[in-house]
Amino acid sequence: MTVALERPAPADRALPDTHAHRTDLLMVAEMIEPGTRVLDIGCGDGALLQLIEKRLGVDGRGIELSQRGVNECVAKGLAVVQGDADHDLVNYPDNSFDYVVLSQTLQATYNPRDVLEHLLRIGRRAVVSIPNFGHWRMRLQLLWRGRMPVTDNLPQKWYETPNIHFCTIRDLLELVQDVGATVERAVALDPRGRRFGRDMPIWLLNLVGEQAIFLLRRNGVDD
Amino acid sequence: MTVKTSRRTKARTQIEEPDSHVVRFPAERPLDLDCGARLAPLTVAYQTYGALDAEKANAVLVCHALTGDQHVANRHPVTGKPGWWDLMVGPGKPIDTDRYFVICANVLGGCMGTSGPASLNPQTGEPWCLDFPVVTIRDMVRAQAMLLDHLGIDMLFSVAGGSMGAMQVLQWVASYPERVFSAIPIATAARHSSQNIAFHEVGRQAVMADPDWRGGRYLLEGRTPRKGLAVARMAAHITYLSDTALHRKFGRNLQDRDEVTFGFEADFQIESYLRHQGMTFVDRFDANSYLYMTRAMDYFDLAADYDGVLAKAFMGANTRFCVVSFTSDWLFPTAANRHIVHALNAAGARVSFVEIETDRGHDAFLLDEPELFAAIRGFLDSAGRARGLSRQAAAE
Numbered sequence: 001m002t003v004a005l006e007r008p009a010p011a012d013r014a015l016p017d018t019h020a021h022r023t024d025l026l027m028v029a030e031m032i033e034p035g036t037r038v039l040d041i042g043c044g045d046g047a048l049l050q051l052i053e054k055r056l057g058v059d060g061r062g063i064e065l066s067q068r069g070v071n072e073c074v075a076k077g078l079a080v081v082q083g084d085a086d087h088d089l090v091n092y093p094d095n096s097f098d099y100v101v102l103s104q105t106l107q108a109t110y111n112p113r114d115v116l117e118h119l120l121r122i123g124r125r126a127v128v129s130i131p132n133f134g135h136w137r138m139r140l141q142l143l144w145r146g147r148m149p150v151t152d153n154l155p156q157k158w159y160e161t162p163n164i165h166f167c168t169i170r171d172l173l174e175l176v177q178d179v180g181a182t183v184e185r186a187v188a189l190d191p192r193g194r195r196f197g198r199d200m201p202i203w204l205l206n207l208v209g210e211q212a213i214f215l216l217r218r219n220g221v222d223d
Numbered sequence: 224m225t226v227k228t229s230r231r232t233k234a235r236t237q238i239e240e241p242d243s244h245v246v247r248f249p250a251e252r253p254l255d256l257d258c259g260a261r262l263a264p265l266t267v268a269y270q271t272y273g274a275l276d277a278e279k280a281n282a283v284l285v286c287h288a289l290t291g292d293q294h295v296a297n298r299h300p301v302t303g304k305p306g307w308w309d310l311m312v313g314p315g316k317p318i319d320t321d322r323y324f325v326i327c328a329n330v331l332g333g334c335m336g337t338s339g340p341a342s343l344n345p346q347t348g349e350p351w352c353l354d355f356p357v358v359t360i361r362d363m364v365r366a367q368a369m370l371l372d373h374l375g376i377d378m379l380f381s382v383a384g385g386s387m388g389a390m391q392v393l394q395w396v397a398s399y400p401e402r403v404f405s406a407i408p409i410a411t412a413a414r415h416s417s418q419n420i421a422f423h424e425v426g427r428q429a430v431m432a433d434p435d436w437r438g439g440r441y442l443l444e445g446r447t448p449r450k451g452l453a454v455a456r457m458a459a460h461i462t463y464l465s466d467t468a469l470h471r472k473f474g475r476n477l478q479d480r481d482e483v484t485f486g487f488e489a490d491f492q493i494e495s496y497l498r499h500q501g502m503t504f505v506d507r508f509d510a511n512s513y514l515y516m517t518r519a520m521d522y523f524d525l526a527a528d529y530d531g532v533l534a535k536a537f538m539g540a541n542t543r544f545c546v547v548s549f550t551s552d553w554l555f556p557t558a559a560n561r562h563i564v565h566a567l568n569a570a571g572a573r574v575s576f577v578e579i580e581t582d583r584g585h586d587a588f589l590l591d592e593p594e595l596f597a598a599i600r601g602f603l604d605s606a607g608r609a610r611g612l613s614r615q616a617a618a619e
Contacts, residue, residue: 061573067580067594074545074575074598077605081546081564081576091565 023193024129024211025051028101031127031185031215032056036098039063039122041085042105046073053078061097063088086110089118097123104129104211106172107163117179120218125184129213132188134168134206152191153210169206176216185215230506231447233301234334238509239343241268241329241336242300243293246373250345254331254366260356264345267370268336269293269328272312273320275376281612282376283318284367285327286384286391289516290456290508292335295327296320301507310591317600322612323380330391331366332358332516334509338366341442341509352511353439360387360523364394371402380610381603383407385588386555387516390523393536393563397525400540405606407599409547409588412559413533413566414524419554422462423517426455430510439511452510453501460500465551465584469493526566533566543609544574545602547588547595554585575602 025048032038034056040049043062046069052058062080064070073080081088085102086109100123102115107130109115119126131154132138141149148158156162167175169188176183188196188209196205205212245268248254253263270293275282285295285308292299296306296313312318312325329337332355340355371379382395382403389411396403412419430436433451437444461469473493477483480490489495529535544567548560557578567574577598581587588595 059573061568067578070575070577071594071598071601074577075601075604077601077608079543079573079575081568081574082578083561083576088565091568093569096568096571 275324286388288386334512340511385409429454456504534569537570
């Protein structure tokens, strides 16, 4: 179970296992209204797009960096273009999608703030999921062992990880506020896929959530 | 020598009596051209493969490139070689003739049976030569639309092509969005770049500098600007390949000799190869037609017809797109193809875009590229499902 890792790299590298986390994928799907237009950034082999096109009848589009991923998507009949979050979002018009999905990729972009602003500009809503660097296991590894955390979901060592901008749930919430957006829904998952909601205080979510999924809305955008 | 002569004779025969289907539109059905001229009567030579289904829903129009022709997937009547897209089109191939009815027409201005500068001018009974009006990519597409009307096909399941063929694909969607269900532009651009115009100008000047060109009247004077056209082809051919591919194939290898000759014969294999490319080309292609084709590409600037905003060319089209580029193509680089993708995104079109990793340059679209085939096959399969086409062979 690796986490979405989207970085410019040789084209024949292994396909990023973007949506291997089935719970994560279903959770994202839950936040999307049927019959809408959805852009999935870093769509991997197209598992999420396929799921939501089939179940929710959405009009889905994807962006994926790896040639293998794009080809798999095209072969499945998905409308996917080769590109990446850092460079290609600028070309999408304002409000051209109902939802823009960025799954486990924000921490691997060069400019997470710019990317987040693009998501909120292009979509009426953004669905963003992140690995939570504030999870207690991460904290313990750093505290007790004095080492950069390595977990099942984030298996790469510091020198080989494409995740160059790790953040915690708290950090992301702060950024969301800074860019003028509102969290409509937030769900955290523990390593076993158990979910925690907003009934839990943020400090606790930030401790027990190994990853988190947010439904975001730009302030001023109504339903 | 006799082989060459007979090839040349065969090539001349193709102009008026091609080895393919031909539709000769009556003078009452003229073609109005962008330059303001009216062309009548219009002749379109075309080839078909597979069978049209009962609903006439499975037609795929293949558009050929600069020096291609309608012989996509059959032995070429002049050269005897396999069709230029034999790897892509045929039974069980990505553009599967067991499922689709494939049509390819020789473009307007060509020299394989469709009206062009080598065709007879009905007013004079002699070849048009430079009196033939200058045509555009849009004119080529208009002529193809007339052919489809003639065949009774309202909507194409797909339009596919590479390079100049892909320019026609883009123009098809812009001109007739309601007639194109899916589109596959490969290795192209929405406009011909300054550099590309420059290369074409070198080619044209080579043709026109040949004394046998005779101010374009060589057909009337029984001459052929062989040297000039061969040089044009040689220069162009370099642009279709990549440095890496050339070096891998030829390196600095010498041709049938152990040492350089301190002269100007073809010492190097690459020289010999290019000379061969040039000489075989002139046997099958009309020099004036080459001028007209290159000019049509130079004039292509799709956005210019839509206030300079390319997205407007595709606004409102329900066409599904599959755009393909090649990493080593420096004639129509990925950036030029990506530019089209961005415009399509801006227009809200349903677009897929694949960049194929290859070192074979622009010509890769004609070659054995498994990733290209997989993408086209997958795209057409899914488009076929959306269109409700049967997975089986076309209705008998």
